[in-house]
Amino acid sequence: MEFKAFLTSLGTSFVIFVVLMFLFTWLSRKPSNSVVYYPNLILKGIDPFEGGKRSRNPFAWIKEALSSSEADVIRMSGVDSAVYFVFISTVLGILVLSGLVLLPVLLPVAATDRSVRAADETSEGTFNDLDKLSLGHVGKNSTRLWAFVLATYWVSIIAYILLWKAYKHVSDLRKVALESSEVKAEQFAIIVRDIPLSPDGLSRKEQVDLYFKSIYPEAFYRSMIVTDNKKVNKIYEKLEGFKKKLARAEAIYTDSKKGANPEGTRPSNRTGFLGLIGKKVDSIEYYGEKINELIPKLEAEQKVTLREKQLPAALVFFTNRVTAASAAQSLHAQMVNTWTVLDAPEPRQLLWDNLPKKFFERVIRQNIIYIIVFLTIFFYMIPIGLISAFTTLENLKKLLPFTKPIVNQPVVKTVLEAYLPQLALIVFLALLPKFLLFLSKAEGIPSESHATRAASGKYFYFSVLNVFIGVTISSSLFDKLKDIEKKPNSIVSLLATSLPKSATFFLTFVALKFFVSYGLELSRIVPLIIYHLKRKYLCKTEAEVKEAWAPGDLGYATRFPGDMLILTVVLCYSVIAPIIIPFGVVYFGLGWLLLRNQVLKVYVPSFESYGRMWPHMFTRIMAALALYQLTMFGFFGLKQFPYAPVLVPLLVLSAIFYYVCTQRFYRSFQSTALEVACKDLKEIPNMEVVFRSFIPPSLSAEKTDDDQFEDALSQVSRSGSTL
Amino acid sequence: MEFKAFLTSLGTSFVIFVVLMFLFTWLSRKPSNSVVYYPNLILKGIDPFEGGKRSRNPFAWIKEALSSSEADVIRMSGVDSAVYFVFISTVLGILVLSGLVLLPVLLPVAATDRSVRAADETSEGTFNDLDKLSLGHVGKNSTRLWAFVLATYWVSIIAYILLWKAYKHVSDLRKVALESSEVKAEQFAIIVRDIPLSPDGLSRKEQVDLYFKSIYPEAFYRSMIVTDNKKVNKIYEKLEGFKKKLARAEAIYTDSKKGANPEGTRPSNRTGFLGLIGKKVDSIEYYGEKINELIPKLEAEQKVTLREKQLPAALVFFTNRVTAASAAQSLHAQMVNTWTVLDAPEPRQLLWDNLPKKFFERVIRQNIIYIIVFLTIFFYMIPIGLISAFTTLENLKKLLPFTKPIVNQPVVKTVLEAYLPQLALIVFLALLPKFLLFLSKAEGIPSESHATRAASGKYFYFSVLNVFIGVTISSSLFDKLKDIEKKPNSIVSLLATSLPKSATFFLTFVALKFFVSYGLELSRIVPLIIYHLKRKYLCKTEAEVKEAWAPGDLGYATRFPGDMLILTVVLCYSVIAPIIIPFGVVYFGLGWLLLRNQVLKVYVPSFESYGRMWPHMFTRIMAALALYQLTMFGFFGLKQFPYAPVLVPLLVLSAIFYYVCTQRFYRSFQSTALEVACKDLKEIPNMEVVFRSFIPPSLSAEKTDDDQFEDALSQVSRSGSTL
Known part of the structure; x- marks a missing residue:
């Protein structure tokens, strides 16, 4: 050159x-x-x-x-x-x-x-x-x-x-x-992975609660079991997709009213492959129906997921930063490849699918x-x-x-x-x-x-x-x-x-x-x-x-x-x-x-x-x-x-x-x-907010039921006994 | 062959x-x-x-x-x-x-x-x-x-x-x-090394107490600063030597009474090199005098050591095993080579001289x-x-x-x-x-x-x-x-x-x-x-x-x-x-x-x-x-x-x-x-006993003074303020 x-x-x-x-x-x-x-x-x-x-x-x-x-x-x-x-x-x-x-x-x-x-x-x-x-x-x-x-x-x-x-x-x-x-949610939580099979037929939730309550009788707040969210995510995405489409259809309808026809034209679409084939339907009605169909389906699936699809990983919440920081560094189980801990990242960057992977x-x-x-x-x-x-x-x-x-x-x-x-x-x-x-x-x-x-x-x-x-x-x-x-x-x-x-x-x-x-x-x-x-x-x-x-x-x-x-x-x-x-x-x-x-x-x-x-x-x-x-x-x-x-x-x-x-x-x-963790906070942390910030969107129901007793998110179980 | x-x-x-x-x-x-x-x-x-x-x-x-x-x-x-x-x-x-x-x-x-x-x-x-x-x-x-x-x-x-x-x-x-x-003293203690220079002119003791009290407001019991014991050990060994020799001389005297002479012969020794030269003295009296001389000297040296010879290492005691076990594994300071922690071994196997060595x-x-x-x-x-x-x-x-x-x-x-x-x-x-x-x-x-x-x-x-x-x-x-x-x-x-x-x-x-x-x-x-x-x-x-x-x-x-x-x-x-x-x-x-x-x-x-x-x-x-x-x-x-x-x-x-x-x-x-550490103890541990078991023999005074306020062993200082 x-x-x-x-x-x-x-x-x-x-x-x-x-x-x-x-x-x-x-x-x-x-x-x-x-x-x-x-x-x-x-x-x-x-x-x-x-x-x-x-x-x-x-x-x-x-x-x-x-x-x-x-x-x-x-x-x-x-x-x-x-x-x-x-x-x-x-x-x-x-x-x-x-x-x-x-x-x-x-x-x-x-x-x-x-x-x-x-x-x-x-x-x-x-x-x-x-x-x-x-x-x-x-x-x-x-x-x-x-x-x-x-x-x-x-x-x-x-x-x-x-x-x-x-x-x-x-x-x-x-x-x-x-x-x-400032209260930062991730400073109050740890990730727990490689939870072993419970020996005495407890649910994952009970097992995790019992385990951490006995180690941290005072600072333990609550646990959140990682669940297999594949199906619920799918329904949730579908629902969100329909919601977006509905919003879009409504916007088009509103726009059309501004034009020559003050009545507006209701947008329509076909139900088949890519909206190209199939029956022609009124979009706003169609999407509204779909949404109404999916909401109870999502709620049912959420319940099933929380109750039956618990995986051997969890997030555990503590009421203070020092305990959480210390817990994230300490060996919890004699078998080193069980109950492994890790400090939690921000909720938004959690890769949920990777949490239950084994040691x-x-x-x-x-x-x-x-x-x-x-x-x-x-x-x-x-x-x-x-x-x-x-x-x-x-x-x-x-x-x-x-x-x-x-x-x-x-x-x-x-x-x-x-x-x-x-x-x-x-x-x-x-x-x-x-x-x-x-x-x-x-x-x-x-x-x-x-x-x-x-x-x-x-x-x-x-x-x-x-x-x-x-x-x-x-x-x-x-x-x-x-x-x-x-x-x-x-x-x-x-x-x-x-x-x-x-x-x-x-x-x-x-x-x-x-x-x-x-x-x-x-x-x-x-x-x-x-x-x-x-x-x-x-x-x-x-x-x-x-x-x-x-x-x-x-x-x-x-x-x-x-x-x-x-x-x-x-x-x-x-x-x-x-x-x-x-x-x-x-x-x-x-x-x-x-x-x-x-x-x-x-x-x-x-x-x-x-x-x-x-x-x-x-x-x-x-x-x-x-x-x-x-x-x-x-x-x-x-x-x-x-x-x-x-x-x-x-x-x-x-x-x-x-x-x-x-x-x-x-x-x-x-x-x-x-x-560093022991510095004072400017306010007493609202643990409920901290906890909720980690719930994946597909699982956060609008109304919280307190009756979901043994599912992956529920409150600490009533038993006060230690291991 | x-x-x-x-x-x-x-x-x-x-x-x-x-x-x-x-x-x-x-x-x-x-x-x-x-x-x-x-x-x-x-x-x-x-x-x-x-x-x-x-x-x-x-x-x-x-x-x-x-x-x-x-x-x-x-x-x-x-x-x-x-x-x-x-x-x-x-x-x-x-x-x-x-x-x-x-x-x-x-x-x-x-x-x-x-x-x-x-x-x-x-x-x-x-x-x-x-x-x-x-x-x-x-x-x-x-x-x-x-x-x-x-x-x-x-x-x-x-x-x-x-x-x-x-x-x-x-x-x-x-x-x-x-x-x-069983209560085992070493399960309640951790070794802390590489304590940095105190920025605000606190004594080592105050510094350590303040530091750990702010991190463990509830579980922290007391700290014991490692001191430079060379001189006090020397005096202590000399004293123990004389005590042994006195006991020996008394035993010989008692023995001699059992023989022909019911009065017994009081043993004697020379004060010079290896007991071979120098003035001949009555052993029992001589050693008794020496012991009486050394006891106040030892006590004075103990006080000086505890107060003035504090080194940048300490033992820290907690009131429960979980906190001690967790503290021994956690990173305490942002500068990793300061405040390094380690689980304490049994008191008898501590190598005191090695504790203050720097990272x-x-x-x-x-x-x-x-x-x-x-x-x-x-x-x-x-x-x-x-x-x-x-x-x-x-x-x-x-x-x-x-x-x-x-x-x-x-x-x-x-x-x-x-x-x-x-x-x-x-x-x-x-x-x-x-x-x-x-x-x-x-x-x-x-x-x-x-x-x-x-x-x-x-x-x-x-x-x-x-x-x-x-x-x-x-x-x-x-x-x-x-x-x-x-x-x-x-x-x-x-x-x-x-x-x-x-x-x-x-x-x-x-x-x-x-x-x-x-x-x-x-x-x-x-x-x-x-x-x-x-x-x-x-x-x-x-x-x-x-x-x-x-x-x-x-x-x-x-x-x-x-x-x-x-x-x-x-x-x-x-x-x-x-x-x-x-x-x-x-x-x-x-x-x-x-x-x-x-x-x-x-x-x-x-x-x-x-x-x-x-x-x-x-x-x-x-x-x-x-x-x-x-x-x-x-x-x-x-x-x-x-x-x-x-x-x-x-x-x-x-x-x-x-x-x-x-x-x-x-x-x-x-x-x-x-x-493992969270298992119940059969009795509430007597922390005073746990603490005392770690005091090296040359420093354990017969009578404990509570007035030794800022020395290496003294009780938690009155200040309740956090860092």
Whole structure:
């Protein structure tokens, strides 16, 4: 790839970005678009245009983003979002502090080296001007390499210091959130799984109540047995569907009255397949009938479910936070794989289906899924390798000769050269996240946030292995394949050899990613178009319109691994080709700014895990750091630098740092510390409300019967006896 | 070594054993020896000779041992001893069930093989008759090897089944012991370590009380701050020394009155170095004065210690067992390395000096000690290798030619051949345990039983690595040294090659060990002689006599690794040379019988850990089993058996079995399950007694002052405010 191509790529991306940004300032000022650009504000009941201040300055959003505090983020979007900003600003800090030293020091050191250049260690093509500034330009076994060794240490030490501060800060954020005096339902509940068969013929409900009453005679409030809700959910969804359809039919009817015919036309539909065949009926009557049919059916099924479909899992409620926090951490049964406990997540993120899964079933599922993910990572390796090997312009011309006349046009050529390989990659990666989330849920994880973390971890390893290592190595795969066969252990040195060759690829990748994807992110063109189309042609009722502009959440499962991929790339190249650092800084700086806006005004978090994402982020950052150190170790080896082992202490240091951080902070992310849970609440919790918030919607009957004596939700049974 | 030498060794050992056994029956019948043979009974206030039944039948002890139940063992010697018997009977079961199949099947299969024998795979020397019965006698790549593969599976599967049953049984034993309705002080207390500096200038005592009162407003009883007791302990020991000397002097004076002089002679001593120089004084007066001097000094020092030498660790007491059990498992502080908690061991096994050691100090200490142990294991390897290489008779004659005339005598020769190498080994191993216990305590472990477990683990790895692998490999070290240098990975195949050569060595080792050491164990000749000598020449007071016959405990730290060494040897040879199995059966069978007697009548346990030793034993047995499977894998490889990989699933099976057992049972050995702790007590615990039982003797003043307001032991401070 030529230098010109790179500049073209950069230029086009930048133009796209600027266009999208102006589009944003123009579109976001229109009140009719406010539900697309300010849904979080609207849902929180704040008028986005109060005082009209938003209409004047097109860059007002930047000022607002910069002046917003962490407390604002927590208030508007929760602790998890704040933790995400801690992640971004920590990474930004690492890159800025690295760049401040590495750029002025390493670039001159590399550029002024006059020793012979090994031709095989420079970027593919003739990327001369940039290559002069990279480590590849320094001669073998040169004393100048010491500067690069010191730089490797500098980056690592900066990372340690900032990560330590970040971990401490996030731990404090979590502490403050958990000791808040607000009553949060999940702080009073625990999940109990693997309930053994009752020996003396008690119902599950009685068994659980008896068990926990005898252990916590004072603090035990009530239990809720998990039931098999498949059938009741089905009926409930059907009912909700009819309710929506009824509302829609009524809205259509009301609308029609406004037109020429003051009587209006009653909407009708066919009862058969997809409303296309069958008898034609009056919609309002038909749906009303259906609803009236289903309500008693639902109630009957609810009773049956609660009474007869109790599963060996439960939620147990306590009257105070300390007991709940302590109970979630304590071993309850002598047989460790029975009565296992876990702190409850928020009601909305409970994965009910996973609760009754058995202890060893979960272990087996987990292992099977690890194998599947492993296979996925390595079977995708092959197509990605092929794509990045074939999508060079030369290969394209060779393989598809008929494209030659088009491709040889200078403009087309430059654009294709700039985007072809990267686009293939990006499209490719877009297919995966849903599959990984599905796999993570299949592990038996009980909460949405935990499943998101698990999926995000898988996606991280996937993207680092496939995109970074895969592209790097496969770009030199065809001539190196024999070497790998000979010495399969030489992956580190192979990686180190291939890195400089792929430098320009990744520079373009980072640039493309930040300009185009951030432009799309900020302008929200796609959601805007979808919203307007839906509103115009589909939505009839208020609820439907609201659904059309529902902004969704930040999407940690893919956003964070995407950032991590960039971080890994930038870290690994930081010393080899320091010119990449500014790109990384722009990526994370721009990201901070844009997402601050999005988090404050657009996205609505779909769960709150009080920063549990952080240890996970920390581990991934450390993995990237270790990969970077390992690569540098291999790289200095390739440069025949005899002092390459001076990098070994750095790897040891990383291991120690990781160990100390994990020992010092991690467990408080797993469970709630009692000193935090024991803080006073501002009011005595209404346990009935706490309890009710966990009842799944399909089971919450309008009228509560107190006569449902032994069912899964009923009040503590009258027996006061202990086990 | 010749077959004759082996028989001689066996014969002599057996004769020694029979002699010692008769000595035991004769000596144990004399009432004057009862404190040596029945100290545990006497200390429990049971008359060993009631009804005179013990005097008739010389084998009565065998009947008694056989008829004693597990409940008897628990009553007389605690759960730990019962767990030790579970270990022995499990191992015995594995060996008996293996032997029942392996002996009748494998011996004929091996003996009738007519194929060519590889000379280098038989025992050293001409141990022909036994060698015929071993796997070494089977030809390479013979189909008969399938019998040995199946045997390998059989032994492993038997082991899995019995170990599973044993783990379940021990878990039940622990459960029953912990849910006992007796009040046990340690079930009401937790250890708190790593207490941070108080931010607002509170004393440690106030800080701890405030902290725990706010978390456990109802169940918190009192705290006891750990103090720096070095000085007060010194004074206390001095005082106790003088008290003993005074008692002794008074006893001598009383004795002298009984003799010729009815007035008696007042004993005197010199005040200088060791009582040899200095002024001669009247002992009774002198010691009385010294005691009167020290008592106020002790009291003053106690006050100073309690008030001013408070350290950042404490014991915290709760008014019920559930809260204590739950508190010991819960995370208390957001900073995980502060306020760390641990369930309290019995008061008598607390290692006070280790309590205030800091979190990361403990980690560092642990790692340093692992390195020291590692070095110890591998530096001892060299001397042991040399010893076992040199102490063959031929080497002895070559190296020390002047011993030739003696050594060539047939009797001397046979005895020397039989015992020389083994004796060196046994003496050698006797030096180590104390050192390993010292190291384990230096790790910062807070309880005696835990330190014993840690020492025992180190000793196990030491003995397996050094004795088993060391002897096996070094016996063929001189011709194989070059091979190792070439392929250092070939340790498994080297082990497999060397095993058959050392078979006879280990047969003799096992035989010697069980006959001689069990003979000494049962007859208690050494403690008997020491006791009688002491009583005759040294002891003057009752207390001194009691000290002279104090039986000590079972000595897990060395006994268990010793057994494990035998088990490892027998397991590894079980298929290669099944003839070793009966020896193993005799070792563990005899061991069970003898130790049943010793545990019921002799040894007094010095601590009770409610079976916490078991998971540790289980891990070691699994390690031995894995070593066995690995060795067999190497061995079949050496036999050029193409189906050797059929043993790989066995290793995987072992890993899964270990994982499942650990997941299912282990955590209930680490902490007390709440369902166990919540059982009713037979009386309301007297918390004052519970609290006092933890006060170290040097600090327990005769009169309790309630005015010691802010010291380490004082009552909850008056402030009722929360944090």
